[in-house]
Amino acid sequence: MSNNDQTAAAGAPPASRPKAARQPRRSRIIVDFMGSMSLAITLLVALAIASVIGTVLVQNEPYIEYLMDYGPFWHEIFAGMGLYQVYSATWFLLVVAFLVISTSFCVYRQTPGLLKDLRRYNTQVKEKSLRAFNSSATAELDQSQDEFLKHAHRVLKAQGFRAREKTHDGHTVIAAMRGRWNRMGYLLTHVGIVVICVGALADGTTLLKINEWLGNLEIETRSVPVSEVPRSAWVPAWNPSFRGSVEIPEGASANVVFLPMREGYFVQELPFRIELEEFRIERFSTGAESSYESDLIIHDPNRDEPLRHTISVNHPLIYNGYAIYQASFADGGTRLDIDAIPLGAEALRELEVPGRVFQEMEVPTPDGDTRIIEFINFRLENVIQLLDEDGVRENRHMGPSFDFRLMDRTGHGLYYRNYQRPALQEGAMYFLSGVRESPADEFHYLFLPADADDSLERFRTYLAMLHNADVRNAIARQVARDDDTVPDEQNQAIATTTAELMGLFARGGYMAVHEEIERRVPPERLDAMRDLMIRILHAGLQGLYMEVLQDEGVVSIQEEEQRFLEDTISAINAISLYQSPFFFHLKDFEHREASGLQIARAPGQSTVYTGSVMLIVGIFLLFYVSYQRLWIMARRREDGTGTHVVMAGTSNRHQVEFEDRFAHLKRWIIDQKPVDANNSGSTHQSNNKND
Template identity: 30%
Template sequence: MAISTTGIQLQKGPQWLREALELISSMRFSISLLTLIAIVSVIGTVVKQAEPVINYVNQFGPFWAEIFHTIGITSIYNTAWFISIMGFLVLSTSLCVLRNAPRILADMRDFKEKTADRSFAAFAHKAQIDLPLSEKETQQKLSTLLVERGYSLKVTSRQDAGVRYAAKKGLSNRWGYIFAHLAIVMICIGGLLDSGVPLQIAAFIGGKKPLHSNILIKDIPQNAVMGLRNLSFRGNVQVTEGQKISHALLNYKEGTLLQQLPFEIELKKFVVEYYSTGMPKLFASDVVVKDEDGKSFPFRIEVNKPLVHKGIAVYQSSFDDGGSTLHIIAYPLIGDRANSFALTAEVGNSTPLVSPQGASYTIEWSGFRAINVENMDLATEAVMAQTQSQKQKLKDSVANVSGSAAAKKLKNLRNVGPSFSYKLRDKTGQAREYNVYMLPLMLEGQQVFLAGMRQLPSEPFRYVRFPADEQGSLAGYMRFRAALNNPILRERAAERFAMKASSANADKAVRKQLRQSAQRGIDLFAGTQGQEGAKIGGYTAIAEFISGNVKADEQERAADVVLKVVFGVATELLDLAREQEGLPLLKDREASSPFIQQALNAYSDSFFLGAPVLLTLKDFRQVQASVFQVARAPGTFLVYLGALMLIVGTFAMFYIRERRLWAVVQSDRANTTTVRFAMQARKPGLEFEKEFLQLKQAIAAWDKS
C-alpha cells in the first residue's frame, strides 16, 4: 500500500474549507513546515537569543537590530509566528497520521492471499519446482522453512487447486512511519509545553502585568506574581551565601514576573574546586531545601547535577559576586600631584567621585573575582584614531620603537589573583568599564599592574601595563607621572639632561639648543592641548609633531632621536621626583631602565583609559552568590519519548525490509508435487535477490533429500 501524500478530501462543505483541510492534512504541507522550522532553528542558533538590545546594535548596527527585534529574531522560540508554525505542524502531522494509520495497520494485518490468483505470472521473482515428495510432506517442509525464515503464514486450500500459502515478514517497518510522525508530534507538543506559551496563557487569564523596574520582594503586587500551579516556566534567581529564596524571576514581555516556588532554598556555600594546574574543575552550591511543612534536607547542586524536587529542577547556571566589600586606593592620573586616597565599596552599589579638576563622576561597582585563571593578550593597544595613513604609519613606527605595541603574543597564565571591575559614568550618562588586577604580574621579566578598559560590553578589555617599583607597588610610577606633569621639574630635568649629554667645554649655544630640544620633547610627551581641546600626550603627540614638521623620508630617524631624548630626560625626571620626596637615588641606572621605559609606555597608553583616577584593590572581604536556573518542564518526558520513538521509527523504516511471499503446493501425479512461489518487496535490492535465490535453492534441495 502506498502512503497517501494528499490531504483529507471532504465531499461536502464550503470550497475554502475543503481546500484548507486538504492542504493542512497533506504531507507536502507538513514537510514544508518542518523545513521552515529547521531553517528558523538555524537562524536561532546563529543569532544569540535573549541578549541585551545593545549587543545586537553593536553586532548588526541599529537598522538591522531594530528589524531583528521587530520580527522576533532575537527571541525566535517565543514569537507568536514560530509558535503558530509549531502548532500547525502538530495539527498537520496528526492529520497525516490519522489519515494513513488505519490503512497502514489494515495493510499490515492483510496477508493478501488473493493476490496470487490474479497476478502470479506477473511477478518478477517467481519459481516452479517439481519435487518427488508427497503433497503432505511438501506442505510440512514448506511451512517449517518459512517459519524458520521469520515469515508469518496463512494457509488456505481450494478444491482441485492445491494448498495456498500467503506469508509476510518485516511489516513492522510500517510502524516506523507511524512512530516517526508521532515522534514529531510529541516533540513539538513537549516543546510547546516547555516554551513560553503556558506562561503567556496563564498570565493572560490571570491578568498578570510584568514589572519594569527594581522593587523589593515584599512590595511586589499580586498581579505580578505567578502561583504554584503554573504549568510550565523557566526563570533565574541569584542567591547570596546565607540568603534564602522561595521564588524565581521570569522574563515576560520585556519585564519580569515573580514565580513562587513550593520550597525554600538556602545557599550555605558556593564551592569552587581546582586542578593542580589551577584550572577550575568543579562549580557547586551547597544548599538546604526546606518544604512548606518544615521538612528540610541538604543537597549539592553541581553543573551537571541539578536539584529535582516536586517537579521543579534547579540547575547551577552561573555564579556572581554577592556584595563583596572592597577596600580601594585611588591614584590620580591627571595633574601634578601623586596623593592617593582610600575608598570602601560594596559590589552592586555606586560611589560618587569628583576629579582633581572638579568633574563629577559615578563609580558603579560591577564585579569582583577572587581567582582568575586566564589566557590573555597583554599587548597594549593605545587608541589613536587618525584619518591619514601616513600619520598612522608613523605612530606604528614610534610604538614599535618604544615597545608599546611590540611582542603581541598570547601568554598562557594560570591564576593571576583577584580582580575587580567597575564602570565610571560621567554627568552625561556615558560610561566606560574597567577591569583591574590586584597583584602585579611578571610579564617579559618585569612586574606590572594591569588595568583594562572597554567602552562597549561586546568589546574585549584592552590593558595598560603600569610598572611596579622596587617595593612592588604603584607608588613609583605615580611619583614619576606627577613629576612628568610638573612643568618646573620638566624644565630642571631637561637642563640636567643637556648638561650630561654635552661635553664640559661645549658651546653654550649648542647646550642651550639641546636643552630647548629636550624641553620641547618632554613637554610634548607630557601632553599639550590638541586642536579640539582634547589633551594629546605620549607617543601620539610626538608622532603628530614629527609628521607635521619633518620630511616623510626622515621621520623614522627623527622619531628614534626624539625617543632617545625623551628617555634621557625621563631618567633625570625620575631622580628629581625621588629627591623631592627625600628618597635615595637609584644607583644602578641600567637596572632602572626597564622601569623607566615601561613607565613611559604606560603614561602614553593611559590617555586612552579616559579616567581621572586609577582605582586599585588593597583588600577585600568576599561574598559569593550562585545563579540558579529554575524550571518546571512537563514536556521533557514527551520530548525524550518522542526522540526515542523517532530513533525506533527511523531504524524500522530504513533497516527492516518488508517481504511478501505467495506459494501453491499441488500434487500433479503420484509421488510428484509441484511448488510454485513468488516473492515481492517494497524496495527490492541485492539482499532481496539473495534471499529469493536461497529460498529457491532450499526448496530445490528437497529433491536430493
C-alpha cells in the same frame, strides 16, 4: 477520485456508471492536504532549519550582547524573526502545532488500512496475477495436492510465516506473511512524532505568550531589584513549564527565577526558597575554571526539615519536578577597599573609596567636580598575555582585578579594569589599568611603573612634584644653573622655559608641548626649536627625578633607575588619554561569589522521551524488518496424477535478499530438497519462473 475508484468505474456496466464525476467535498480536500506528505516534509524542513539556527546562534542571551555582536541592522532583523529564542518563537510553535495536526491527519487516514492489511491475507488471487510477480515459480509435481499442502505449511511455519488457506473453484491458495511489525513501524514513527511535538508544546512558552496577548503579563525591560519589578511581570508558581536562571550570592537565598523574553524578562515565582550555603570553584594551572559546585539548602513549607544537596555541572538536583542545574558563577557583591590616587592633582593626598560590586558611588575630583564610579565585576584570578624579556608573549597570572565604569554627571564615561598586583612586562614591573569605550571593545592598557618595593610610591611622588609649580620652578632654576653651556644672563629665561614646558607636559603630555611650540614658533624654525625644547623639557624632567632619588637616599642612577624614569615619562604622557583623574588601586577585598543556577520545569519531558522511544522503535522496524508476503496456489492436474503449483512472493524492503529467500523457499517447498541451514542465503535467483 482515487485510482482504484477509477478502475472500478471503468470496469462497471454502463448502467452502474455515474452520469458525471463527483466533485470531492471541501472537508475531504482539507483532510488530504493536512495529511499530505508534501506538507509534512515542508514542516520538517522548517523545524530542521530552526534547529540549526538554534544550535549555531546562542539562545536567550541579553539583547545588548546580540547588539554588540551583530550590529543594529542585523540585530533588528534577527530579533524580529525571533531567532534569539527560536524554540519559543511564535512561528516555531505554530510549525510544531501544524506538524502535530498534519501527522495526526496522516495517522487517521492510514491507520485503518494498516490494521486491515495486518489482518488480511488476501487469498482471492488469480494465477495470472501470481505469474506476473518478479519473484514467482511454477511446477508440475507428481505429489498429491493434500500432501503438497501439508508439506508447504510445515516449511512456511519453520520459516516464520503465518499462513491462511482457502479452497475455491477447484484450487487451493495458501497466503502467508512474515514481518508484519514492519507495518507497525510506519504507525509508531508517525505517532512518535506527534507525541514528541505534543511534549515540546507542553514544555514551550505557549501559555506565557497567550497570557501576554491577553494583557495578563507585561515584559519588564528595566534592570531593577526584584522587589521593584511590577506585579504585571510576575508569573505565578502554577506555571507548568518554564526555564529560567537566577544568581544567588553566598549566604543569600531566592524564591524566584528570571525568564528571558525578547528584550526583557518575566519573574517566575517558586513554591520553595533556595539558599546558597557555599560555592566552590577549582581551576587549572592556567587559571581557567575546571569545575565548580554549590551547596544548596531547599526551604519548602511542605517539608519538616530543609533539604541539603550539592550540585555541580552535569549533576543537577531534581526536586518535585523542578530541575536545578549548576549553570554558571558570578560575583556576589565583593567588598572592595580602594585607594584613589590623583593623576592630575598637585597634592599627594590619596582618597579612600570603599565600594561593593554592583553598587555605585560619587567620588569628588581634585578640581572640585564629582565623578560617579560604578563597580561592575570582580575576578579573583586573571591570566593575560604579556611580553617576557625576550619580547615573546606568555600567559601571566595577574591575580585579582575589578571592573568599573567612571562617569560624569551626564552618564558618559569609560570602562576600566585595574589589577591589584604589578606584572612583569619586558623585564620590568608595572601596575596595569585597561580602558575601553564600550564592553565590545578591546582594552588599551596604561602601564604605571612599580618601584623596587612593588609599589607606586616613587611614581606618585614624582607625579605630585611635577604638578607642584613651586617645585617645578626650583628644579628649572637648578637645571639652568647647572648647565655650563648656558650663559649667566640667560639662566632666568631657560629656567622659565623649562618650568613652563614641565607644566605643559604635566597637564597634557607631549601633545600639549608640541601644540604650544607650534603656536609660538614660526614654521621655518619649527623643527630646530622643537628639538631644542624637547631637550630642555627632558633636562627638567631628569632634574626632577634626581630630586626624588635624593629624597630616597639614592646616590647614583643605575640602569633600573634610568628605565624607571623613561617608563614614568611614558605613563605621564599617556595619562591625558586615560581620561580619569584617579588611578584606582585595589588595596584589599572581601570576596563573595554567587552561583548561577538554571531552574527548569518540564512536564512534557517524559512525553518527549516516550515519543522518542516510539520513533526509534518505529524507525528500526521500518529499516530492519521487511514485510514479506507469499502465495502458493495448488490444483490437481487435469490428468489427475499430480499437482500444478504456482508460487509467488514480494517484499517491501531488501528486495535482493528476498529474492535469495524466495529461491530457497522454492527449493524447499516445490523441489522439496533438504533444508541447509548453513547455506540459506547463498543462492541469488531473480524472476524465477519454471514452467
